[in-house]
Amino acid sequence: MSDFDAIDSLLDAVGPQAQLPPCQVRRELRERARLSKAQVARALGVSPSTLSGWESGRDPAGEARAKYAYLLDGLNAKLATDTENRAELAEQPMASDAAAAAVTSASSPEAGQDEDEVELLAVPEPCVLCGRPAEQRVAGFAQHLDPSDCQATPVETPKREPAAPSAQAHEPRRVRPPRPVGGKGAPLRGRAFQEPSGPGDLIQEAVRAALAEHQGDVEAASAALLKRAIPEAMRLLDETRKGARYDVIAHPWIPDILKKPTSKGADQIWEARPKWTRPGLPPGKHDVTALDINGAYLSALKTHLPLGQLEHSTGFAHDRRRAGVHLITPPVWEHDAVLPNPIGQRDEPGPLWVTEPTLRVLLRLSGPKHRLCEPPEIHESYTSGATENLLEKFRIALKDARDTAIAGGDELTLEYVKAMYSKFVSTMGESNYNRELYRPDWMHIIRSQAFANLWMKALKAHDGGLTVVRAMGTDELHVIGDWRRVFPEGRSVTEVKVKDTYTAGTGTEAGTGQEQ
Incomplete structure (x- = not known):
């Protein structure tokens, strides 16, 4: 293509955008045509949550806008024609x-x-x-x-x-149309789009389709499934949100603290990722077990998420009915010799922005049950009304698919499910791989919940008489002692499994060196 051809292509792409009717009209046209969000979204190549945004106030752009305008224009013309035909029939007397x-x-x-x-x-x-x-x-x-x-x-x-x-x-009569076969509200035969029987079916259908597409080649099917993990996770989310009380707002306004200053930079939110090793062990050599926490991010989907746009507030009070991010001065932590700091390893003192799970852990530890620290000082917050169950059906669908895959020895489905929830969490922020859901606040909150869950397991181990040696990331906890008295063993998300065992310490003095 010559330079002039490229310029001509650019000029062809520049022009007036397709006109769209008001948001309420868009939804009305779809509902009058008796089309579901899933049906329209599939035809347009987007997710139902994106379509919800278009029917609530956001406008598509580019090719998506042209397709959507074409659909709406066609629906409007068809519905108008149908209305005219019905009016003509009503006006014609049945002589x-x-x-x-x-x-x-x-x-x-x-x-x-x-x-x-x-x-x-x-x-x-x-x-x-x-x-x-x-x-x-x-x-x-x-x-x-x-x-x-x-x-x-x-x-x-x-x-x-x-x-x-x-x-x-010959007296005229009003004729009532027959009810659909199968009872009131049953779908008509020959329906273009058949809804799956449940969210879990979407996962199994995707796995079967991938195996069929690649003639049973598990490795090729796995590669294909991992590439589609993000859009399939969004499709599963939409399926589990049907009939939900709250709509998922895909792209609400966010404060500057949640925005990256550069493409490779980071925003101002501190996730409290643990990276802690016990500074000293009791004398002698010790058998250490590295425990693997199953489905850490999957369990973290059950967390308090803000439903709508974040609103700013100041003051020291914490409203448990809301969730978001908070600027706090964390309390002094005096137990680093036996337990990691709940806010992770931080070099700079002073206030910092933390997420809802981190704040709630600190408030819990400062309460009468534990009294391990003073309450944090809350300076300002960005919060919204929240629920802990926003992603619960989504989480349960993934958990059930994971449990079924483990029980059946289906490693292909297991890896696919893991990719779905891990990539779903990691691409909520500014990502080129998931432009349907932009909630960096949710991403930080879910990840922090995973870190908080690991920290609470470290506390449970400590209270159960185990020596906590190391806590890393979301799923790695090293302990000394009979850990099976404290944690159930297995592959369920409520269980732990052995990742590694090693010997640590010396015969005469405390140490942290490892001897295989």
């Missing part, structure tokens, strides 16, 4: 002569009725004349072809004043 002629022409061979005008109905519909079920439709109207069948029973015909036989036979 007795015309109705009688229709029946006569359908049943009389002398009338020269074209066989193509008689439509056999798979499901009987009420006759336009008598209201009883008819199995044929003539010229668009359900009718009996045999006049002897075209009579109402005493139960179906309400009592009325006597009238001339001809008037009774």
Whole structure:
């Protein structure tokens, strides 16, 4: 392509954007057409949560905008045409002569009725004349072809004043459309989009499709599934959010503290990631067990997440009904010899921005049950009304799929599920891989919850008589002692498994060196 061709392409791309109707009209058109968000989203190549945003106030851009405008314009035209047709039919009186002629022409061979005008109905519909079920439709109207069948029973015909036989036979009636087969509200046969029976089916369908696509090659199927883990996780999220009380707001306003100053920089939120090793061990050599915490990020999806746009507040009070990020001065931690600092290893003193899980851990440890530190000082906060169950159905669907895969020895599904929840969390911030959900506050909160969960397991080990040797990241806890008295062993998210064992310490003095 020459330089001029490239310029022409740019010029072709520059032009007036497709016009979109107001947000409430967009939703109204979809609902009048009886289309679900999932159906429209699939046709447009986006997620239902993105479509929700377009129906709530955000506007798409580029090719997505053109496609959406085309769809809305088509729906508007089709619905307008349908409305006009119904109005014309309502205005046309069902004259007795015309109705009688229709029946006569359908049943009389002398009338020269074209066989193509008689439509056999798979499901009987009420006759336009008598209201009883008819199995044929003539010229668009359900009718009996045999006049002897075209009579109402005493139960179906309400009592009325006597009238001339001809008037009774040809009195117009309102015809109620038949209910769908299968009961009230059942989908019509031949529906273009069939909804899956449950969120967990989406995971199994994706795995089966990948295996079929790659002729049973597990390695190739795994590579394909990992590439699709993020959009499939978003699809699962949308499926689990159906009928939910709160909508997931994809791109709300966020404060500057949650924005990266540069593409490679970091925002101002401190996640309290533990990276701690006990400064000294009791004398002697010790058998250390490195425990692996199963599904750390999966468990962390159960955390208090802000539902809407973050709002600024100042003061020392903490409202447990809200969640967000907080500027605090952390308390002095005096137990580093036996337990890691709940805010992680921080070199600089003074205030710092922490997430909801970190603040709640500090408040809990300062309470009457533990009394391990003073309460943190809260200077200001960005919070919103919160719930701990916003992602609960999403978490349960992934957990169930994970448990089923482990029970069946299905490592392919297990790795796929792990990729779904880990990448879902890691791409909520500024990521080129997930532009449907931009919630850096959620990303920090979920990750901090994973760190907080590991810290609470370290506290449980300490209170259970174990010697805590090391705590790292979200899933690594090293202990000395009979850890099975404290933690159940297994691969469930409520259990731990052995990652490694080694010997540490010396025979005469404390140490932290490892001897394999």
